[in-house]
Amino acid sequence: MNQLLGFVKKEFTHIFRDTRTMVILFGIPIIQLMLFGYVITTEIKDARIAILDHSNDNVTREIKNKLLSTGYFRLDANLMHENEIEPIFRQGNIKEVVVFERNFAQKLEREGKADIQVIADASDPNTAQMLYNYTNGIIQDYTKKKYAGFTIPVQIKSEVRMLYNENMVGAFMYVPGTMALILMLISAMMTSITIAREKEMGTMEILLVSPLKAHHIILGKVAPYLLLSIIDAFIVVALGNLVFGVPIRGSILVLAFLVVLYITMALSLGILISTVANSQQVAMFISGFALMLPTLLLSGFIFPIENMPVPLQILSNFMPPRWFIDAIKQVMLKGNGFEYIWPNVLILSTMTIFFLVVSVKKFRLRLE
Amino acid sequence: MEVQTQNREPIIQVRNLVKKFGKFVADDNLTFDVYPGEIFGFLGANGAGKTTAIRMICGLLEPTSGQLKVAGYDGYHEREKIKQNIGYMSQKFSLYEDMTIYENIRLFAGIYGISRKERLAKTDELLKKLQLEESRNKLVGGLPLGWKQKLAFSLAVFHSPKVVFLDEPSGGVDPLTRRTFWDLIYEVAHQGITIFVTTHYMDEAEYCDRVAIMSEGKIVALDTPTALKSQYGADSMDGVFLKIARNKE
Amino acid sequence: MIKISNLEKSYGDLKALKGISLEVGKGELFGLIGPDGAGKTTLMRILVTLLTPDKGFATLDGLDVVKDFREIRKIVGYMPGRFSLYQDLTVEENLQFFATVFGGTIAANYHLIKDIYSHIEPFKDRLAGKLSGGMKQKLALSCSLIHAPRILILDEPTTGVDAVSRKEFWEMLDNLRKTGITIMVSTPYMDEANLCDRVALLQNGSVLSVDTPAKIIAGFTRKLLGIKVFNTSQRYGCVALLKELKGVESVFSFGDAIHITCGENGLNAKNVLEYLHGNGQKEVTVESIQPTIEDVFMELMKETSIKN
Numbered sequence: 001m002n003q004l005l006g007f008v009k010k011e012f013t014h015i016f017r018d019t020r021t022m023v024i025l026f027g028i029p030i031i032q033l034m035l036f037g038y039v040i041t042t043e044i045k046d047a048r049i050a051i052l053d054h055s056n057d058n059v060t061r062e063i064k065n066k067l068l069s070t071g072y073f074r075l076d077a078n079l080m081h082e083n084e085i086e087p088i089f090r091q092g093n094i095k096e097v098v099v100f101e102r103n104f105a106q107k108l109e110r111e112g113k114a115d116i117q118v119i120a121d122a123s124d125p126n127t128a129q130m131l132y133n134y135t136n137g138i139i140q141d142y143t144k145k146k147y148a149g150f151t152i153p154v155q156i157k158s159e160v161r162m163l164y165n166e167n168m169v170g171a172f173m174y175v176p177g178t179m180a181l182i183l184m185l186i187s188a189m190m191t192s193i194t195i196a197r198e199k200e201m202g203t204m205e206i207l208l209v210s211p212l213k214a215h216h217i218i219l220g221k222v223a224p225y226l227l228l229s230i231i232d233a234f235i236v237v238a239l240g241n242l243v244f245g246v247p248i249r250g251s252i253l254v255l256a257f258l259v260v261l262y263i264t265m266a267l268s269l270g271i272l273i274s275t276v277a278n279s280q281q282v283a284m285f286i287s288g289f290a291l292m293l294p295t296l297l298l299s300g301f302i303f304p305i306e307n308m309p310v311p312l313q314i315l316s317n318f319m320p321p322r323w324f325i326d327a328i329k330q331v332m333l334k335g336n337g338f339e340y341i342w343p344n345v346l347i348l349s350t351m352t353i354f355f356l357v358v359s360v361k362k363f364r365l366r367l368e
Numbered sequence: 369m370e371v372q373t374q375n376r377e378p379i380i381q382v383r384n385l386v387k388k389f390g391k392f393v394a395d396d397n398l399t400f401d402v403y404p405g406e407i408f409g410f411l412g413a414n415g416a417g418k419t420t421a422i423r424m425i426c427g428l429l430e431p432t433s434g435q436l437k438v439a440g441y442d443g444y445h446e447r448e449k450i451k452q453n454i455g456y457m458s459q460k461f462s463l464y465e466d467m468t469i470y471e472n473i474r475l476f477a478g479i480y481g482i483s484r485k486e487r488l489a490k491t492d493e494l495l496k497k498l499q500l501e502e503s504r505n506k507l508v509g510g511l512p513l514g515w516k517q518k519l520a521f522s523l524a525v526f527h528s529p530k531v532v533f534l535d536e537p538s539g540g541v542d543p544l545t546r547r548t549f550w551d552l553i554y555e556v557a558h559q560g561i562t563i564f565v566t567t568h569y570m571d572e573a574e575y576c577d578r579v580a581i582m583s584e585g586k587i588v589a590l591d592t593p594t595a596l597k598s599q600y601g602a603d604s605m606d607g608v609f610l611k612i613a614r615n616k617e
Numbered sequence: 618m619i620k621i622s623n624l625e626k627s628y629g630d631l632k633a634l635k636g637i638s639l640e641v642g643k644g645e646l647f648g649l650i651g652p653d654g655a656g657k658t659t660l661m662r663i664l665v666t667l668l669t670p671d672k673g674f675a676t677l678d679g680l681d682v683v684k685d686f687r688e689i690r691k692i693v694g695y696m697p698g699r700f701s702l703y704q705d706l707t708v709e710e711n712l713q714f715f716a717t718v719f720g721g722t723i724a725a726n727y728h729l730i731k732d733i734y735s736h737i738e739p740f741k742d743r744l745a746g747k748l749s750g751g752m753k754q755k756l757a758l759s760c761s762l763i764h765a766p767r768i769l770i771l772d773e774p775t776t777g778v779d780a781v782s783r784k785e786f787w788e789m790l791d792n793l794r795k796t797g798i799t800i801m802v803s804t805p806y807m808d809e810a811n812l813c814d815r816v817a818l819l820q821n822g823s824v825l826s827v828d829t830p831a832k833i834i835a836g837f838t839r840k841l842l843g844i845k846v847f848n849t850s851q852r853y854g855c856v857a858l859l860k861e862l863k864g865v866e867s868v869f870s871f872g873d874a875i876h877i878t879c880g881e882n883g884l885n886a887k888n889v890l891e892y893l894h895g896n897g898q899k900e901v902t903v904e905s906i907q908p909t910i911e912d913v914f915m916e917l918m919k920e921t922s923i924k925n
Binding site: 003005006007009010013014017018 | 464466467471474475477478479480481
C-alpha cells in the first residue's frame with residue numbers, strides 16, 4: 001500500500017510542478033465552459049431584416065411593429081421593389097426579408113386571408129429556420145389576438161423561401177467550414193510539426209550550418225504541403241458538389257484564388273508556430289489549441305457569429321478562418337465576386353503578410 | 369569483494385538462455401554464473417545482445433528458452449520476486465529531475481517498501497556520506513552530473529538488494545568523478561552486494577572480477593581480465609576486445 | 618587556420634566558456650579533450666557559427682565567426698553529436714541530400730570519402746535509422762566531407778560507439794589529415810588524445826593545457842608510481858593501505874593498476890613495495906611509470922580546484 005501511496009504522491013508532485021499540465025487541468029476546462037456556454041446559444045437577438053411592404057396599411061403596420069418590438073429583429077432597410085431583394089441578400093447583412101402583398105388589410109377583411117412571403121438566407125440553414133419560425137410565430141400570434149372573435153376564420157399565410165439552399169441541406173454550411181478546418185490542419189499544423197521535428201532530431205543544426213538560406217529552408221519545407229493542400233481543397237469542393245450538391249454559383253477562379261490565399265496564410269502561420277516550438281509535441285499542442293479550437297468554435301463554422309456575445313464577436317474578427325468561411329460561402333452559395341468579398345481578401349492578405357514577415361524575422365539562422 | 373568462485377552458490381545462474389523476437393535471435397544459448405559479491409562486467413557492441421540479456425535477468429523480459437535463476441528466484445515464474453531483490457541504475461535516467469533529493473530518496477524507499485523508521489535513518493546516513501546534507505531540499509535537476517551519478521547509485525542500493533545492475537553508469541563524467549564513483553562501487557561490493565555492470569570504458573572492464581564479452585547474441589569470452597589478457601596476448605582489455613573483433617573477420 | 622581568443626559564453630547563470638584561447642594550424646589534427654560540461658560542444662557550435670560568443674572572437678581561415686558566418690558555412694564540414702542524420706532516408710539518400718545542399722554532387726568529391734564510404738556502400742539502400750553505431754558514424758563523416766570542406770569539426774564522433782569502430786574512425790581521420798584538411802575533434806576518451814597532433818584539455822569552461830600530447834605528458838610535475846595487484850580480491854585492501862601512506866598525494870585506479878602520485882619526498886618504488894609487503898600485501902609489484910594524458914588531466918583538475 002505504501003508503495004502505491006508513494007507513487008501517487010510522486011505523480012502529484014510532477015503535476016503541480018509543471019505549469020503546462022496545470023493549464024490543461026484547470027485553465028482549459030474553464031475557458032471551454034465559458035466559450036461553449038456563450039457560443040452555443042439558440043436565442044436570436046437583433047437579427048437584421050428588411051421589409052418590402054406593398055400595402056403599407058394599418059394591418060401591415062401593426063404586424064411590423066409587433067415584429068420589431070420583440071427585440072428579435074432589427075429593421076435594416078425598407079425595400080421598395082422586388083428587385084432590391086437579391087442584392088440586399090448578396091451584401092450579406094440581411095438574414096431575412098418579409099414581403100407583404102398588395103391590399104393586405106382589404107384582402108384579410110373580405111376574403112379572410114392574405115399572404116406574407118418570407119425569404120431567408122439559408123446559407124446557414126439552422127439560423128434561417130429559426131428566424132422563420134420566430135417570424136411565423138409572431139404573425140400567427142397577431143392573427144389570433146386581433147381576429148379572436150370573428151365568425152369567419154382569418155388566416156395570414158406565410159410562405160418561406162430558403163434562399164441559396166432550397167432544401168436546407170446542412171452540407172452547404174459544413175462544407176466550407178470543413179475546408180477551412182482541413183486546410184488549417186494540413187497547412188498550419190503539419191508545417192509547424194515538420195520544422196519542429198528537425199529541431200528535435202538535431203538535423204536542423206546541420207541545415208543551419210550549410211549554405212542554405214533561411215528562405216530556402218522555409219520554402220523547401222512548405223512546398224509539399226502547399227501542393228497537398230491544394231489537392232485536398234479540390235477534393236473537398238468536388239465531393240461537396242458531387243455528393244452533397246453544394247453548388248459553385250460564383251466564379252471558379254475566384255474560388256481558387258481564395259483557397260490559395262487561405263492556404264498561404266495557414267502555411268505562414270505554421271511557420272510562425274514552428275519558430276517558437278522546440279519539439280513536435282509543443283508544436284502540436286500550440287496548433288491544436290490556438291488553431292483548431294478557435295476554428296471550430298469562433299469562425300462561424302458551426303455556431304453563427306451574430307448570436308455570440310459581443311466580446312466573442314470581436315475575438316472572432318481575429319480568426320482568419322472566419323473571413324475565409326464567409327468569403328467561400330458568398331462565392332459558392334451566393335455567386336458573389338470580388339465586389340463583395342474584397343474586405344475578406346484584404347484582411348486575409350494582411351494577416352498573411354504579417355505572419356510571413358514575423359516568421360522570417362524570427363527564423364533564426366543560429367541555434368539561439 | 370571476497371570472491372571464491374568455487375565454493376559459493378551463484379547468485380545468478382544462466383543455462384542455455386535464449387531470447388528470440390520472431391525469427392531474430394537476440395540471445396543465443398547464454399550460459400554463465402555470477403557469484404555473490406562479484407563485480408561482473410558485461411561488454412560488447414550495441415546490438416550484441418547485452419541489453420536483452422540484462423532485461424531478462426532483471427525480470428523485465430521473459431526468456432524464450434533456457435534456465436534462469438536470480439537470487440534463488442526463477443526467471444519465468446517469479447519475476448516479481450526478482451524485481452524486489454535487485455537494484456537498477458542507468459545512464460539515461462535514474463532520478464526525477466523536478467523533485468528534490470529528499471523527495472527522490474523517499475520515493476524509492478517507498479517503492480521498495482522500506483519502513484519509515486529505517487528510511488529516515490538511512491537517509492541521514494546517505495546524505496552525510498555523499499556530503500549532500502545542505503542540499504536535501506534542492507531539486508536534483510540542479511546537481512552537477514557527478515553528484516547525480518553518485519546519488520543515483522546510492523538509491524539503487526538503498527534497499528540493500530542482492531544484485532545491482534549498472535547500465536553504462538559513467539558515461540561522460542570527468543575521470544576524477546568516475547574514479548570516486550568506482551570507489552563507491554567497490555565499497556558496496558565489499559559489503560556483499562553483487563554488481564553487474566555494462567560499460568564502454570575498457571579500463572572499467574579491468575575493475576571487474578570477471579568479464580563476459582558478447583558478440584552477435586553469443587558470449588565469446590568469459591574470464592578474469594588477467595586471464596583474458598594472457599589468453600589473447602594483449603596488455604589491456606582494449607587489446608583483448610580488438611583481438612576478438614579481428615578474429616571474427 | 619583557427620584562431621580563438623578569449624571566448625566567453627553563458628547560458629543564463631551557467632558560464633559554459635570562461636575565456637578560451639587557442640590556435641589550430643593548417644592541416645593539424647587537433648583534439649579537444651574533456652568530460653561532459655567542459656564546454657567542448659559550446660566551443661564547436663560557436664566555431665561553426667551556430668552560436669555567437671558573449672565576449673571574445675574567433676576566426677576560421679581569417680573569416681570571423683560572427684560577421685562572415687555565411688562564408689564560413691561554405692568551407693566548414695560539421696558532424697554534431699548524435700550524428701544528426703535523417704533516420705527515414707537511406708544511406709545514399711542522406712549523402713545525396715548533403716551533397717546537393719552544398720551545391721555539389723557525390724561524384725565531384727567522391728575521392729575524398731571513398732575509403733570511408735566503401736565500408737557502408739553495400740548498405741546504401743538501408744535506412745539510416747537501421748544502421749549500427751559504427752556505420753552511422755561513417756555515414757555522418759561522409760556527409761560532412763562531401764562538399765570538400767577546408768576545415769572539419771567533429772563533436773564527439775566516437776562517443777557511445779564500440780571499441781573497434783572507434784579505432785577504425787581514428788585511422789580514417791589520420792588518412793584524411795594527409796589530404797591537407799584541418800580537423801578539430803572533441804572526445805571524452807583521454808586515450809584518444811595520443812592520436813592527435815596537439816590537444817587542448819578542457820574542464821568546466823577553461824583550458825587546463827594546450828600542447829602536443831608528448832609535451833603535456835612531459836609537463837607532469839609529480840612522481841608517478843604504478844602498483845599492480847595480482848589477486849584482484851586484495852585490491853580493495855591495497856588501495857586502503859596506500860591511502861594511509863604518508864607522502865602519497867593521490868591514489869587512483871587505472872585499469873588493472875593503481876596509480877599513486879607523490880612529491881620528491883623520498884617515496885620510491887622500493888620503499889612503497891616494502892610498505893605493502895609489510896602490511897600483508899604479498900602479490901604486488903611497484904614501479905615508476907610514465908604518466909598518461911589521463912594522469913595529467915586529473916592532476917591539472919586538482920590544481921584548478923585548489924586554486925578556486
